Amino acid sequence: MLLQLKLPSIRLNKEISVEEKKIELNKVDEFPPMPVSLGSMRVNKTSSWRNFRPIIDGEKCIGCGICWKFCPEPAIFPTNPPEVDYDYCKGCGICIANCPVDAITRQDETK
Amino acid sequence: MNEKKELRLSIPKEEVLQPGHLACQGCGASLAMRYALKALGRDIIVDIPACCWAVIDGPFPYSATNIPIYHTAFETAAAVASGVSNGLKAIGNDHTTVMAWAGDGGTFDIGIQALSGAAERNDDIIYTVYDNEAYMNTGIQRSSATPHGAWTTTTPVKHYRKGWKKDLDSIMVAHGIPYLATASIAYPEDMIKKYLKAQKIKGTKFIHVYAPCPTGWKSDPAMTIHLAKMVVETNIFPLYEVENGKYKINIKPKNRKPLDEYLAMQGRFKHLPQEEIEYLQKTFDEKWEILLKKEEHFG
Amino acid sequence: MKTVMNGDFAASYGAMTSDVKFVAAYPITPQTLIVEKLSELVADGELDASFVKVESEHSAMAACIGAQAAGIRTFTATSSQGLLLMCEVLHWAARARLPIVLANVNRAIAPGWSIWADAQDSISQRDTGWMQVYAENNQDVYDSILMAYKIAEDNDVLLPMMVNLDAFFLSHTSEVVDLIDNDKAKEFLPAYDPEYKLDPNNPRAFGALTSPEHYFEFTYKMFEAMEVAKKKITQVGKEFGDIFGRYYDMTESYKIDDAETVLVTFGTIAGTAKESVDRLRKEGKKVGNLKIRVFRPFPTEQIIDALKNAKRVVVIDRDYSYGNEGAFYTEIKGALYDANLRIDTYGMIAGLGGRDVSTAVIKEIVEKAETSEPNKTYFIGVKR
Numbered sequence: 001m002l003l004q005l006k007l008p009s010i011r012l013n014k015e016i017s018v019e020e021k022k023i024e025l026n027k028v029d030e031f032p033p034m035p036v037s038l039g040s041m042r043v044n045k046t047s048s049w050r051n052f053r054p055i056i057d058g059e060k061c062i063g064c065g066i067c068w069k070f071c072p073e074p075a076i077f078p079t080n081p082p083e084v085d086y087d088y089c090k091g092c093g094i095c096i097a098n099c100p101v102d103a104i105t106r107q108d109e110t111k
Numbered sequence: 112m113n114e115k116k117e118l119r120l121s122i123p124k125e126e127v128l129q130p131g132h133l134a135c136q137g138c139g140a141s142l143a144m145r146y147a148l149k150a151l152g153r154d155i156i157v158d159i160p161a162c163c164w165a166v167i168d169g170p171f172p173y174s175a176t177n178i179p180i181y182h183t184a185f186e187t188a189a190a191v192a193s194g195v196s197n198g199l200k201a202i203g204n205d206h207t208t209v210m211a212w213a214g215d216g217g218t219f220d221i222g223i224q225a226l227s228g229a230a231e232r233n234d235d236i237i238y239t240v241y242d243n244e245a246y247m248n249t250g251i252q253r254s255s256a257t258p259h260g261a262w263t264t265t266t267p268v269k270h271y272r273k274g275w276k277k278d279l280d281s282i283m284v285a286h287g288i289p290y291l292a293t294a295s296i297a298y299p300e301d302m303i304k305k306y307l308k309a310q311k312i313k314g315t316k317f318i319h320v321y322a323p324c325p326t327g328w329k330s331d332p333a334m335t336i337h338l339a340k341m342v343v344e345t346n347i348f349p350l351y352e353v354e355n356g357k358y359k360i361n362i363k364p365k366n367r368k369p370l371d372e373y374l375a376m377q378g379r380f381k382h383l384p385q386e387e388i389e390y391l392q393k394t395f396d397e398k399w400e401i402l403l404k405k406e407e408h409f410g
Numbered sequence: 411m412k413t414v415m416n417g418d419f420a421a422s423y424g425a426m427t428s429d430v431k432f433v434a435a436y437p438i439t440p441q442t443l444i445v446e447k448l449s450e451l452v453a454d455g456e457l458d459a460s461f462v463k464v465e466s467e468h469s470a471m472a473a474c475i476g477a478q479a480a481g482i483r484t485f486t487a488t489s490s491q492g493l494l495l496m497c498e499v500l501h502w503a504a505r506a507r508l509p510i511v512l513a514n515v516n517r518a519i520a521p522g523w524s525i526w527a528d529a530q531d532s533i534s535q536r537d538t539g540w541m542q543v544y545a546e547n548n549q550d551v552y553d554s555i556l557m558a559y560k561i562a563e564d565n566d567v568l569l570p571m572m573v574n575l576d577a578f579f580l581s582h583t584s585e586v587v588d589l590i591d592n593d594k595a596k597e598f599l600p601a602y603d604p605e606y607k608l609d610p611n612n613p614r615a616f617g618a619l620t621s622p623e624h625y626f627e628f629t630y631k632m633f634e635a636m637e638v639a640k641k642k643i644t645q646v647g648k649e650f651g652d653i654f655g656r657y658y659d660m661t662e663s664y665k666i667d668d669a670e671t672v673l674v675t676f677g678t679i680a681g682t683a684k685e686s687v688d689r690l691r692k693e694g695k696k697v698g699n700l701k702i703r704v705f706r707p708f709p710t711e712q713i714i715d716a717l718k719n720a721k722r723v724v725v726i727d728r729d730y731s732y733g734n735e736g737a738f739y740t741e742i743k744g745a746l747y748d749a750n751l752r753i754d755t756y757g758m759i760a761g762l763g764g765r766d767v768s769t770a771v772i773k774e775i776v777e778k779a780e781t782s783e784p785n786k787t788y789f790i791g792v793k794r
């Protein structure tokens with residue numbers, strides 16, 4: 001899959017797309033001469049780091065965007081109400097702690 | 112569900128930093144990069160010396176930022192950026208932003224010589240120090256940015272850090288660089304504004320970003336933003352800019368908060384006796400007064 | 411165009427003829443003339459390049475790494491303590507596969523402070539992944555820099571190259587140097603256009619964390635690159651000769667076909683050794699000289715070929731690997747062993763800290779070899 005990255009910058013002369021799949025290097029001849037990135041870290045689903053998941057209550061949500069703004073991954077989609085990307089959410093709890101109307105609750109992950 | 116308006120966004124929507132990166136839960140340094148790149152965009156080259164960010168972007172053959180990143184030796188952030196910037200200019204590229212992105216250890220300590228050199232030459236770079244107040248990548252050892260009173264693995268509880276955080280910002284101002292700013296990840300709008308400003312200025316721009324580290328500070332990852340806010344509200348880490356020698360304080364808390372609560376939220380300060388807390392309070396208040404005077408005289 | 415100039419200037423003009431776009435350097439005796447000359451050439455607009463006057467050699471190499479990674483041809487020069495200060499970033503440049511070219515004026519290491527000729531500086535950086543050339547004269551310095559870029563930038567090589575010249579014997583000694591016309595040089599050395607570079611239009615992260623799953627292969631790739639470099643150095647030396655009339659290779663043999671005693675030398679000592687060979691031959695001694703021009707990659711095959719018929723191999727080192735012997739001596743013996751050649755060898759350490767290695771000294775060395783036990787190291791000229 002190719003990941004299309006939007007360009008906040010106008011000066012580039014092309015859209016950047018980055019390989020979003022596991023890169024297998026089985027033979028030395030397939031290696032680049034030096035360690036250079038060949039794909040996106042999006043292959044690394046960080047959901048397993050999580051002990052709990054934040055649940056956003058769409059009824060309570062006032063659409064302020066604060067949880068989206070402060071997510072360090074980022075693992076919240078800027079929709080209204082926002083949606084958590086559970087593939088990547090690490091369960092830090094920042095979104096919960098910063099929601100001004102307590103619209104986000106924690107639900108323990110059963111592992 | 113009834114129709115809702117779009118989510119309110121106070122910072123650019125586009126993400127350059129992608130999820131999947133290797134920062135710890137609630138890492139302030141990852142937020143710092145997320146905001147900086149939202150401002151600076153993709154026409155950029157960033158060099159990163161040894162520090163947590165050398166890991167956060169991901170191992171070979173991946174990258175979480177997908178911008179040109181150059182991993183460099185610990186003490187070389189500024190020199191490598193100087194090379195990129197001057198090299199690009201030599202071949203007529205005047206538009207690509209060149210940024211060095213280093214931790215406090217790579218900046219206050221081992222990288223200060225190269226940084227001073229770049230600043231003295233006024234090379235056209237943005238230098239960011241994301242300050243988590245210790246060597247985190249190597250397991251929480253003290254740096255000269257570690258605050259008085261803090262525990263680290265090399266300043267253990269019985270011998271907690273004594274002595275003041277190096278006043279690197281003043282050292283940088285003394286270099287006569289065109290732009291210096293402090294920023295905190297709890298104030299992304301302010302931070303982004305500062306990066307946008309820095310991008311337009313020619314010469315050396317120094318941005319000092321306060322970036323809490325739950326792992327090293329023994330704090331709750333959920334409290335990262337709170338800490339980054341409280342540090343400003345207590346006047347421990349004031350937000351200000353120095354543009355061509357002119358000081359401007361961006362946030363002046365009406366009632367400066369006492370620092371007890373800020374300290375109490377971090378395991379690294381839990382051993383501190385009351386008289387040390389009072390001493391810290393007194394000293395930070397004095398430092399704030401000095402900053403106000405600087406603004407008054409050089410504003 | 412033939413001009414008279416010292417070795418430092420030859421290095422500066424070598425960089426200019428190579429059309430470098432970026433220079434970062436820090437002064438140290440006896441390299442200072444290179445920095446000064448390049449500043450002047452850039453200031454006068456003769457060399458269209460950015461010159462960053464860094465605050466240390468460490469930053470000089472770091473800045474070159476940055477610029478070269480951005481796809482720009484860079485040059486730097488240093489000597490002795492300066493080269494040592496660069497150590498970590500020398501490794502960085504090589505493992506990052508950046509074809510940076512560096513002129514190093516071989517000077518002794520302190521303490522005691524010494525500004526005179528000695529190869530301890532570059533020999534101690536032997537394992538940084540840099541190719542190493544040792545120049546015999548100022549023309550060699552100039553030509554080697556131009557060839558260095560061509561070899562280093564080859565897509566199958568991509569390794570940095572260090573061109574070494576002896577302190578004062580070359581750096582401050584004037585000789586005739588034939589300068590190459592810029593257009594002709596451009597034909598020989600096309601503009602630098604690397605496949606991998608820092609480019610916002612093709613963004614990549616360089617040099618990230620590399621696990622045991624991958625690190626090994628990158629070192630193997632450097633082994634492969636060094637093997638390719640051996641062939642390239644010979645090939646480029648010949649191509650250079652065909653165009654400009656001066657031929658170069660990794661080694662140079664002088665009167666070795668019938669030689670019983672073969673001297674193995676590098677740097678300016680090689681020039682003196684050739685003169686000594688002529689004199690000793692007049693005395694009836696069958697002596698020859700093998701000059702090692704390129705030390706990394708190590709020209710094992712050429713060395714074996716040149717030494718296979720010798721009765722005595724006498725290696726002169728202007729360096730000493732503490733606790734063992736001269737670095738060249740060790741490696742020459744290794745090459746002979748590879749070829750199952752059991753020849754008497756003599757390790758001769760001479761000329762340290764700028765002490766002169768004259769034809770008289772070389773004569774003494776040959777006599778010493780003829781009368782001493784083989785397979786041992788001797789310090790020549792120690793006051794006893």
Ligand SMILES: Cc1ncc(C[n+]2csc(CCOP(=O)(O)OP(=O)(O)O)c2C)c(N)n1
Nearest residue numbers: 161162163185214215216217245246247248
């Ligand atoms: C020359 C050198 N010395 C020491 C190290 C080990 N080292 C790597 S990162 C680091 C600490 C980095 O601290 P800082 O710059 O504050 O960044 P952080 O890890 O806190 O993000 C150290 C000591 C190194 N890589 N290179």
Ligand code: SF4
Nearest residue numbers: 071089090092093095
């Ligand atoms: S818990 Fe943390 S990682 Fe998960 S969505 Fe909230 S802020 Fe993002």
Ligand code: SF4
Nearest residue numbers: 135138163247324326
């Ligand atoms: S140790 Fe601290 S700075 Fe480093 S990644 Fe973890 S939280 Fe971030």
Ligand SMILES: [Mg+2]
Nearest residue numbers: 214215245246
């Ligand atoms: Mg740190």
